[in-house]
Amino acid sequence: MKIIVLIIGTLCSYLVLRYRAIVREMLGEVALAERFLGIGGTSTFVVFLGIGIFILSLMYALGTLQSFLGVFAVFFGKGQAV
Numbered sequence: 349m350k351i352i353v354l355i356i357g358t359l360c361s362y363l364v365l366r367y368r369a370i371v372r373e374m375l376g377e378v379a380l381a382e383r384f385l386g387i388g389g390t391s392t393f394v395v396f397l398g399i400g401i402f403i404l405s406l407m408y409a410l411g412t413l414q415s416f417l418g419v420f421a422v423f424f425g426k427g428q429a430v
Contacts, residue, residue, distance in 0.1 A: 350409040357405020364398035371397075 364371055371394050381393035407413035 350411075354405050354409035357401055357408075361398045361402035361405070364394065364401060368394045368398070 368391065372390055375390065375394070378390045378393050381389035383389070385392045404413065407416070
């Protein structure tokens with residue numbers, strides 16, 4: 349199951365980065381990105397989005413995402429952090 353998530357995440361990441369102009373047009377202008385990243389911030393946001401999809405899918409496949417999110421279990425009343 350985790351390998352399938354990795355493959356799909358890698359494919360989605362590639363497609364977002366490959367077709368970032370189309371994705372940018374679909375999203376429109378992201379005001380927050382334009383404000384904090386400057387002119388062309390939406391394009392930079394789309395690149396960060398593609399890289400983030402890849403990193404999160406890789407972390408999930410390796411099990412580090414679950415370990416990372418387990419640290420926050422204390423804040424949500426799920427018991428002790430590991």
